[in-house]
Amino acid sequence: MLKPKTRRLYMFSALLLGFGGATALALVGFSSSLTYFLSPRQVAAHAPPAGETFRLGGIVEAGTVQTTQTGESLTTRFDVTDGQAAVPVVYTGVLPDLFGVGQGVVTIGALGPDGAFHADEVLAKHGSTYMPRDVAQSLKNAGKWNPKFGPAPGPDALGSTS
Secondary structure (H helix, E strand, O other): OOOHHHHHHHHHHHHHHHHHHHHHHHHHHHHHOOOEEEOHHHHHHOOOOOOOOEEEEEEEOOOOOEEEEEOOEEEEEEEEEOOOOEEEEEEEOOOOOOOOOOOEEEEEEEEOOOOOEEEEEEEEOOOOOOOOHHHHHHHHHOOOOOHHHOOOOOHHHHOOOO
C-alpha cells in the first residue's frame, strides 16, 4: 500500500503530464493554422517560400487590373502596393463588390513558382477609413500619406511602383 504522500505525488505528476500533453497538442494545432500578414515591401525584401500560405495586404494599384474569362471561370490579375513595392496577384473567382482600384484589400494565398501571389481569397475593405496597420505604416514611411491630412491617397497618388 502506498503512503498518502506518495499517492499525492503520483497524482500530481500524472495531472501535470496530462496538462502538459494537452498544451503541446493545442500549440501544434494552433501553429499549423496560422497565416502571417505581410505587406508588399516585406514580400519584396524577403519572400516566403513558394506554397507557404500568408496574407498580403495593400492597395490595388492603378492600371494593373486585368480580367479574363475562360469558360465559366473568371481570372483577375492585379498588383497590390503599399507605396514602396508592388506584388502581382492572380485570383480566380468572383471578386467582392467593394473591390476596385485604389481600394484596400487583404488577400490570402501563396506565392507561386512564377513569382506571382496566387490568392485563394480576396477581402475588400469594409469602411471608408479601414486600412491594415502595416500598409498604413508603409504609406507613411514612403511619404505617400499623413493621416493628419485626411484619408489614405487614391490610386493616382500612389503611381506605379513595379
